[in-house]
Amino acid sequence: MAKVKTKFxxxxCGYESPKWLGRCPNCQQWNTFVEEIQEVTGNRHAGFSHHSPLTSDRKAVPLTTVESKEETRVLTNSVELNRVLGGGIVNGSLVLIGGDPGIGKSTLLLQVSNQLATKGLKVLYxxxxxxxxQTKMRADRLGITSGNLYVLSETDMLFIEQTIQEIKPDFTVIDSIQTIYxxxxxxxxxxxxxxxxxTSGMMRIAKRSGIPIFIVGHVTKEGAIAGPRVLEHMVDTxxxxxxxxxxxxxxxRAVKNRFGSTNEIGIFEMKEEGLNDVANPSEVFLEERSMGSSGSTVVASMEGTRPILVEVQSLISxxxxxxxxxxxxxxxxxxxSLLMAVLEKRVGMLLQNQDAYLKAAGGVKLDEPAIDLAIAISIASSFRDTPTRATDCFIGEVGLTGEIRRVSRIEQRVREAAKLGFKRIIIPRNNIGGWEINQPIQIIGVATINEALQVAFD
Incomplete structure (x- = not known):
């Protein structure tokens, strides 16, 4: 008879312990241990006593003898999704997509399934x-009528594997992995x-059969994908x-991608008929900008390989x-807090008794150093109650001594600002030179935060 015991x-992170611990010694998180029943059989772990035959695909080979070639990709009708995935769906890849409830994960994957099915591919949802x-009702609202789209409502992993072997689909969606057992x-x-x-079973199916599999993952209240952290390490994207x-x-947003750039983003708009691509996100983020208002600046931020112009708003009171x-x-x-300290120390602005509220308009998250200058100018504009020019764009990293440091991919940023009609762009002085841009935009180089403020409020 099998021996039943529990483990925590x-x-x-998936760390296992024979007893409950308040703090995980591996990931240092509090109150993350859950008790689970583990059934242990006598010969479940046989160690190295059993040796399977070494086939040609299981032998160690020199790296120089391995043939490498470009991954075969399947393009969808969504340009934004293709960009985020690095150029299309890679055969045999395992993709995890997470998001808040009701955000549109199932809608996006159902639309992608229909797009692939209309191309003659067999899709299993x-x-x-x-x-x-219920899936049919959502498909009717989205106008999905393809006969190559197969739908299955099941949570048994063994039955799902059997169905995949019988149907042999070209593309599979699992919604969601937390419901499968x-x-x-x-x-x-x-x-x-x-x-x-x-997830390990899905990964074996994808790698063995070459079928790309998309799995939906629930998220916690903090916004991270629910379940063990190893889940994100196992998947390809x-x-x-x-x-x-x-x-x-x-x-x-792509936070991990073995077949493309990370931190790549795609913009979609939710409408009654489903999700539509946004071809020019910079224009969308700036279309409701209030001209002539203090505390408003524009920055050209890089999201993966794409430059996006975003409005930074500040309210200092x-x-x-x-x-x-x-x-x-x-x-x-x-x-x-760092930039406000630099403005107070290097510029002389008395900000220690001021409330500060800042926002990146449009719901986008900015986390690269090149946005420092736009934030600093926005804070100074609101503090002085003096607006900047509506046709100015600011790019640069601000150091603790008040210097403006160079940023990467300056040509793409300047080109995007010029395309949207900006007349001036303020960039680090060290970024000037070595490149040309044939656009009707004035490029101004600055070395310190004081120079940038003089240019912005001249």
Missing amino acids: ICHS ISGEESVK HPDVTSAPGSVSQVREC VLYFEGERHHSFRIL PSTFGNPRRMATGIDHNRV
Whole structure:
């Protein structure tokens, strides 16, 4: 008779412990251990006593003898999705997409499934959360009528593997991985062991058969994908679907991609007929900009390989409390505090008794050093209640001594600003030279934050 015992697993990193611990010794997270029942058989782990025959694909070979070639990709009708994936869907890849409930993950994957099915590919859409009729109702709203799209409502991992072997689809979607369970694992669906085992099974299917598989992952209240952290390490690509549920725009961000650039983003707009690509996101982010208002600047930020122009807004007001407030949306809070300290020390602005509220308009998140100059100019504009020129764009990293440091890919940023009609662009002086741009835009190089302020408010 099998011996039944329990173990405690950290749902953040998958660390196992024979007893409950308040803090995980591996990832240092608190209150992450959950108890699971483990069934141990007498000869489950046979060690090295059993030797399987070494086939040609299991032998170690010199790296120089391995043939490398470009991955075969399948293009969808969505230009934004193709860009985020690095140029299309790679055969045999395992892609994880996460996002808040109701953000549009199932809608996006159902539309992609229909696009591939209309090209003659056989697509299998497996839903563990909805019945076949519910999936059909969503498909009717999206206008999906392809006969190559197969739908299955199932949560049993073994039955899913059998169905894939019978149908032999060219593309598979699992919605979602937290609802799938393996009968040989005694824990409940969604637990660390179940998610890890089911994802491992999906990975074996994808690599063995060459079928690209998209799996949907739930997220925690902090915004991270639920389940063990090893889940993100196992898959080839991790995508986050972001955005406000009450706003129409959605951002698809790649945080891991073995076949393309990381931190690439795609912009979508949610409409009644589904998700549509946004061809020019810079224009969308700037279309509601208020001209002539203080505290508003524009920065050309790089998101992966794409330059995007985003409006940075600041509101500086006298504080009525002893400790002034510092709030930021879409911008790192520590970066704001650092830049305010630089302005106070190097420029002489008395900001220690001022509340500061900053925002990156449009719901985009900015996290690169090149946005420093735009943030600093925006804070100074709101503090002085003096607007900058509406046709100015600011790029540069601000150092602690007040210097403006060079940034990468300056040509692409300048070209994007010129394309949208900006007349001047203020960049680091060290970035000038070595490149040419045939655009009607004035390029001004600055070396310090004081020079940038003089140019911005001349």
